[in-house]
Structure formats: C-alpha cells, structure tokens
Amino acid sequence: MVQKTFGIYNPETATGAEQFYLELGKSHVATWLKDSNSNVISAFELFEYDAEMSPVFANVLRDVKLVSKIMKDYHPQVQVIWENSECLLVPANYYHEQVSTQYLNIVFGNALHADVSGHTHTATRTAAVFRVPRAWKEAVVMTYPNATFEHKYLGLFNSFNYDRQGLYAFFYRNHFILVVVKQRKVQLMQTFNYQTPEDVLYYILNTCNQYGMDYESTPVRVSGLIDFKSSLYEEMVKYLPDVAVDSLPGNRLGGAFTEQPVHFFVPFFKTTT
Template sequence: MVTSNSQNTQKKLSIQVSLNGLSFCILDESSKSVVFSKTLNFEKQLDPIKLLSKIELEYENESRLNQPVDDVKVIFSNALFTLVPEELFSEEQASSFLKFNAKILKTDFVAFDKLSEGIVNVYIPYANITNYFFDKYGEFEYQHSMSVLIETFLQQEQGTAKAFLHCQPNHFELVIIEKGKLLFANSFEYETSEDFLYYLLFTAEQLGMDPEDFELVLCGNISNDAEAYKLAWNYIKNISFAGPLHSFTFDTSKEQNEQAGFLLLNSF
C-alpha cells in the first residue's frame, strides 16, 4: 500500500515493525550507503499498544532517528495476512479473505499489496502504529514483510524448486518458488529448534519436496552456529545462505550484520 509520492530522495528510512521487535535502517540514496541501522528484540511478544510505547521511547532516546529523511517505509511483520489470486480479489471484500486466517475486529483496518505474478497480499497493519508515523512524517509507504520477501525471491529464482527461509526471533517466513512461480508462502511461530525443523520438513513433505534434493536458502537472523541450522543440516543436504542482493555500502558505525538486516535492505 503506497501513501507517498516523494521524488529525488536523498535519505530513505525503512522500519520493520513486529510484536517481537523493531528494526531501523537509513540509506543515503546519493552515496548508496547505509548510514544507520539498529535492531531491538523484545524478551516477550508485546501487544500493539505496548509496541507503540517502545517506538516512542526509541525516538526519544535515539537521536539518529530524528535526522531529516525524505522517504519513509514501514514494514509490518505479522501473521495477519493471506495471499489471494488477483482475479479473485475485490477491494470491497478484502476483509472476507482474512476471516479464516485471523481474528478480525470491527475496528481493524485491512490493507493489501499487489504483487507480481497476479498475487495480492491482504493483511492487517497496526492502526495505532500507522497513525503515529503519519503524525510524525505525513505521507509514507507501508507494506507487509511477506510482500517484500516474495518480490525479492521471485527476482532471484528461475530454476527448480527452491525454499527461501527468512528467520526472525521465534518465527520465520518460508517462501518456495519453482521456475519463477510462487508455490508456497507462510509464516510460522516456533519456540524450539525441533519446532523449526518440524514446520520446515512438514511443508516440504506436503509439497512433495525431497530433503535430499531441494535447496534451502537461509537469510535473516540465523547463522551456521544456530541450533536450528545444525538440526536442519542433519536432514536437508543443500543449505546455503543468501548473498547480498543489493549494492549498498555501510559506514563504520554499522550496528547489525547484513543477514539480520536482510528484509530492510531489500525493501529500499
């Protein structure tokens, strides 16, 4: 969903919002350099009201977030979404597509992102968060995290089935693409490495994908030292990490590694 029409921007701010944490990234468009990046992970999942308090506190304490920016994008990362073929989608009936996937309140605002390949991602952004950023910046752009990931991975994969897994604290998004077509996209909450492996292997089984053959590409908040990675390695033979899909450089005050910032770096 686009609510911004700024042009010739110099600094772009991208913000990932989830109930488990926050991430911020500022890109200097003129030099293609990331001049600020920061991630906050919460000890427990918050509700949208407490999440807004965390955002307000971060803006009070982090001076670099208050520098002038020309373009703002907010990425909502939650499980309150569903994918709909564009030929079946009706904006007037958008909420009806979500009612089987999420509990919808009468006060909820339903948004949607139109993606390539005739896909529409219908989702619920947090209204109090969008109101806060509108008061702060005026018009801005927002999307769902799954929209960013699907569009990013569709541009990369053109061969046999490949599973892209974007890992975040206590949940991950899984996108499976074959020959440039989206086969599967969903998010999973997990508490243990065994949960992580179960959802991954169960999905592969349902799609008829042999763990000995398909390629799993990891990105986000996961490394080869993680227990989830080590466990998956015992069952899936072709595992790799996504390389940089951008041409940005980083200044010396970089505060997060490039993999952890995968989503925001690919949202610009």
C-alpha cells in the first residue's frame, strides 16, 4: 500500500520550464520539480510503501501516479535517480562497461534479473557502477520512455568536493546513507539499515574507529526523515558531541516549504540544487 508523506506545491513559482525528478528506492518514491532558470524547487511529493506488501514495482508506480499531482502532467525532461545500496564509485579510468557486472558481483554477490549500468561524471573523473531490479527499469521506461538515469551515490559524491572533514547521515524511514569525508576526500559512502537508535550509533562509532576519526571532535551532520524530538536524535546528541543539522546551499525552496523543517528535504535536493 502506498502512502503519501509529503505533498508541497508552489504554483506561483511554476514557470513551465521545470526539470522533473523521480527518485526511486526500495521503500519510497519521491518526485519534484526544479525551475531550470532559477533552480528553485517548485513542488515535491514523497510516497512510502512496504516492499513486502507491494512486491510488484509497476503497481507501486501506477498507484503513485494515480494520486500524484506532479506525475499527472507531461514532462519532456525526466531524470530518474536510483536510491539503492548496490552501487560502487570507481575512478573513471577503471570503469569498463564489460566488467561492470563482475565488479558488482564481487562486492554484493550475484543477482538475477538485474539491470547493470554505469554513469561517469567528467568533472570529478568518477564513475558510478550500479544495478537495479530489471522490473524497476522496465516499469519506469513504460511510463517515461524519455527518462535518463543516474545513481544517488554519484550525485552525493559530487556535492562533497569542498568539504574538509565530517560524517553526514541522510535518513530515510528504515535506512540511512552515511558519507565519510576526511582530508577533503570522500572515504566512504554506504547504506545501512537500522531498527533502533543503537543500530545507528554503532554504525557511526564503528565507522569513526575504522577511519581513525575521533568521534568526540568529528562533526556529524544529519538530515532527512529524523525528528529532533525522537529517541534516535536524543541518543545521537548524547554520545556524539558535535551533531548538527545539514542544510541546503542558497535559497532554493519555494514559499510553501517554510511550513516544514528544511532538513527533511536535504537528502533529495542536495544532489540537484
């Protein structure tokens, strides 16, 4: 069953020249519009679903489209962002399409009925090698034959070019993406599933230990679906001295977004603003 978590619309900022984004994960579908001239986000929707209760992804996409105000319209530009864990970032010089499947099989194990792709970012000379269930790709192409595809990890990687050092946690409902930056270089980008606040603390503290970073002095920036009154956040600030909210660069959100904390939207917009 698909549930709508957010529906934010700024009709006064819509110009008709919006880029349409569609982020797809194992438990969510997010859509938003960004004005191509001003880079202002004019609308955003987030839908969540239980993958075990909704195993057919084409049905999830169909149900989302039935209730979405954004997806009902025709969009000449459709950018699909895969948000799943089966992705590797490699130097562009080491990316070869003919061995992409072997890269992924070594790290994540073999997968049946998967679509393997690669995408290179020229400026950072980095490539993302990733795979998604073939049924996901087929469902999207059926709905948006003009879609182009990229992976969340590569967009996040490109957004950390100038950060000096710190840990960044982007929270979704039952998982988070952890990014480690040390000496102005991204050292780790990995997705962790969690059920309790203790799970999150373990992953963060263990990561600090593995990368020789003092958790008492390392900045930890959080964003996404995390409530500052939740037990998760309370546990984090109890054990991590330098916890703060991550933010978005510039004034890129329309007026309707002021009713919600900005940090909710950072995981979605950080790669596209």
